[in-house]
Amino acid sequence: MVGERVYRHGVTARTAHWLWALALLVLVMSGLQVFNADPYLDASDKSDPHKRVLGFTAAMQNGEPIGMTTIFGVTFNTTHFLGYTDDGMGAESERAFPAWVTFPGTQDLADGRRWHFFFAWALFVAFVAYLISAALRGTLREMILRPSDLPKLVPMQLYYLRLRRDPPPHGTYNPLQKVAYTVVLFVLFPLLIITGLALSPGVDAAFPWLTVILGGRQFARTWHFTLMALLLVYFATHLILVLTTGMWNNIRSMITGWYTLKEHDGVGP
Amino acid sequence: MKRRLFVASSLASLGLSACGPIKDSLTNGPFRSVVFSAERLNQSVIGTHGMAREYTDADVDREFRLDSLDTPSDATYTGLLKSGFRDYRLVIDGLAERPQKLTLAELRAAGDRTQITRHDCVEGWSAIVKWRGVPLATVVAMAQPKPAARYVIFHCFDRDQNGQPYYESLGLHQAAHPQTVLALDLNDKPIDPAHGAPVRLHVATQLGYKSAKWVSRIELVASLAGTFGGTGGYWEDQGYEWYAGI
Structure with a gap:
């Protein structure tokens, strides 16, 4: 089995994967551009400084401008990184997120919104197409966490921490991978789409209960931002594991579809 | 492994520094009108209802x-x-x-x-x-x-x-x-x-x-x-x- 080449990712899955990568990159960066226009998150319906969860401002301190980040009422000096940052025009100014993480780089709410909406559609279409294709091919079953995986979660974590010699026997994906993929596909993606839609006054008029269940429109904005942060945590983990568990094999399999089985790798659900 | 991470991080920082010009050419390039077409989609799907x-x-x-x-x-x-x-x-x-x-x-x-x-x-x-x-x-x-x-x-x-x-x-x-x-x-x-x-x-x-x-x-x-x-x-x-x- 070890060394055997298996066709792991179909063409729809591979296309969807790289489209998601591109779309999510643009969505995060254009989202931060949009966020910069009013860099506050409240746990409320209307804007309410008393229910502020996160906020970025600039101020003067000893004649020098500083950037400040306030999380749950606790303020940190984050000059140059958050609050008072690179404006993309060779200077620094009052700006929550710096130009190098926003799209477009310079302050441009109108374009930021347009790119955000275009790639939101791209993500949505690729997501639905992938789910249908993966369900039909049967590969979705290999990724979804099932009750029999639960007892394997701790042993798998121990293996990653090098406290256990072998991982528990598993199929194509190990139980922790299944947790990650299940959460991303069935929790993060759908909730990102729903909380994003709740920010639209047109959608809110058609479905007034949407902001109600999310705790209000500003709360929906807070959820949307939080889910983005969770997705970035997933992305960092994903990247580290791709790089450290057979980088070329992993990357090649997502380009050509063919994957070479390593020790402990299984096949199937 | 360390060498790989070094290569990856070097590529990443190179990418970031090239980002400004890339972003400029994207926002003003021909792709712009494609991006702007999302408005029509938004209007036809969301519209004015309820x-x-x-x-x-x-x-x-x-x-x-x-x-x-x-x-x-x-x-x-x-x-x-x-x-x-x-x-x-x-x-x-x-x-x-x-x-x-x-x-x-x-x-x-x-x-x-x-x-x-x-x-x-x-x-x-x-x-x-x-x-x-x-x-x-x-x-x-x-x-x-x-x-x-x-x-x-x-x-x-x-x-x-x-x-x-x-x-x-x-x-x-x-x-x-x-x-x-x-x-x-x-x-x-x-x-x-x-x-x-x-x-x-x-x-x-x-x-x-x-x-x-x-x-x-x-x-x-x-x-x-x-x-x-x-x-x-x-x-x-x-x-x-x-x-x-x-």
Whole structure:
């Protein structure tokens, strides 16, 4: 089995994967551009400084401008990184997120919104197409966490921490991978789409209960931002594991579809 | 492994430093019109359906944030303001069978709707405000739009620093929405000058920039192309979406 080449990712899955990568990159960066226009998150319906969860401002301190980040009422000096940052025009100014993480780089709410909406559609279409294709091919079953995986979660974590010699026997994906993929596909993606839609006054008029269940429109904005942060945590983990568990094999399999089985790798659900 | 991580991080930092020029060429390149086409998709999928949530007096923000061009300071507007808008006339013309010139009293008499709705700014903030005024549909109907009329354009008293006037527009379907009102009162008082006195539009189903302040004239037109930048609004001419339901 070890060394055997298996066709792991179909063409729809591979296309969807790289489209998601591109779309999510643009969505995060254009989202931060949009966020910069009013860099506050409240746990409320209307804007309410008393229910502020996160906020970025600039101020003067000893004649020098500083950037400040306030999380749950606790303020940190984050000059140059958050609050008072690179404006993309060779200077620094009052700006929550710096130009190098926003799209477009310079302050441009109108374009930021347009790119955000275009790639939101791209993500949505690729997501639905992938789910249908993966369900039909049967590969979705290999990724979804099932009750029999639960007892394997701790042993798998121990293996990653090098406290256990072998991982528990598993199929194509190990139980922790299944947790990650299940959460991303069935929790993060759908909730990102729903909380994003709740920010639209047109959608809110058609479905007034949407902001109600999310705790209000500003709360929906807070959820949307939080889910983005969770997705970035997933992305960092994903990247580290791709790089450290057979980088070329992993990357090649997502380009050509063919994957070479390593020790402990299984096949199937 | 360390070497690989070093290569990866070097590539990443190289990518970041090249980002500025890449971003510039993307935002101004031919892909731009493709990106802009998402607006049509948003409009056809979301559109103008249902009713915006209405709130109670207890939810109202007594201090409604100002976020617009400055209050007009030209002779026409200040003259009207000094006389308590006695000589103000709301003009409704263009492709109309019966163009109108309405005094504030006539406008008040034309219809009466009160709504407490959430005002969502394109920048991100929201406020809850009480509006009272006339449904726009009533006023448009008084002017009897000709069959060719497809849009209503709102001409306003305010101008930016370059002298560019503010204006906005809605499709007739959006104009007919019951929560699209020509507001005369804000939080139980006649609208103050800074918030758009004497008449401002309020579009409850779209973002705040559609809700034009200081409305002086409503023009019925067949196309938006002939007015100012041709995209149907002051902010639209600067790249914002005409359909602001998202």
